[in-house]
Amino acid sequence: MKRIAWLLAILFSLVPAPAIAGEAQPNEDPQVEARMKALTEQLRCLVCQNETLADSRADLAEDLRREIRKEIKAGKTDPEIIAFLTQRYGDFILYNPPVKRTTYLLWFGPFVILLGGIVLLYRYLGRRKKLIQEKPLTVGERKQAEDLLRSQV
């Protein structure tokens, strides 16, 4: 009897739990939220600069998410919302740096250096190859080689 009482007590204490889960916002349009998620995952939180706007719990992130939600509901397109943010915070708010004249070095630099390195390596090896003079084996040396190979079998 006591065990049943305990079981019922535990069961009843679990029931109201979902009703008080505080984080979920009341009835947000799932389409708006989906767009929000897609957008904010491309954006950086400026306070915790390693986190996306989607993940960050910072006050500023909450404020910016609220603003973005407003803009989405007002019917703004994604590029318009991104422009809204970069006008105020600059390109740093984007996780992927845009490909502009000032970031060409960032985007293409490594490939250019890699290419340059390959070219240099190619020329260096070519030069080394010329230094190697291959002398054909003498008869005695050939016999020695064959004996060694046969003895290893």
Place this chain on the structure above:
Amino acid sequence: MNRFLLIPLALFIALVVFLFIGLQRDPHEVPSPLINRPAPACQLPQLQEQTKTFTAQEMRGKVWLLNVWATWCVACRDEHPMLIEYAKSGAVPIYGLNYKDDRAAALQLLKEEGNPYVLNAFDADGRVAIDYGVYGAPESYLIDRNGIIRFKKIGPITPEVWEGEILPLARRLNQ
């Protein structure tokens, strides 16, 4: 000696130069795209006289400093006594943007620790601050007579910044 042995040395020296310059900068600082652009429109109730509004527009014709601050911001409290000194000099009028703060607490702080501001605008939800690209108080903007932002300081205004950058610029703008 083979000339190619100088290449690693040259690369190393180049690396040292880049590190020397780069490591002195603050990686957390986000440069503002609003420099040399018009200050965003701002129409807010004042902190002290709630029925009055403050608009950035009314500041045309003056060179002024907008300081974004809050009582919950520790660095702002550090900056506060310095702001009082700068305000005493009278070189640049300082206007405050009270950012997402509690009105009573803000008024209390100004009463207890002195008031360097000509007046304060009260930005309850931080919306105007977002327009100004604020991401961490304290932040200060030097705005010229035509309402163009000429300088932004992120973090407390140290005496070096005040005397080295803000005062000379303000003097130039006032000519």
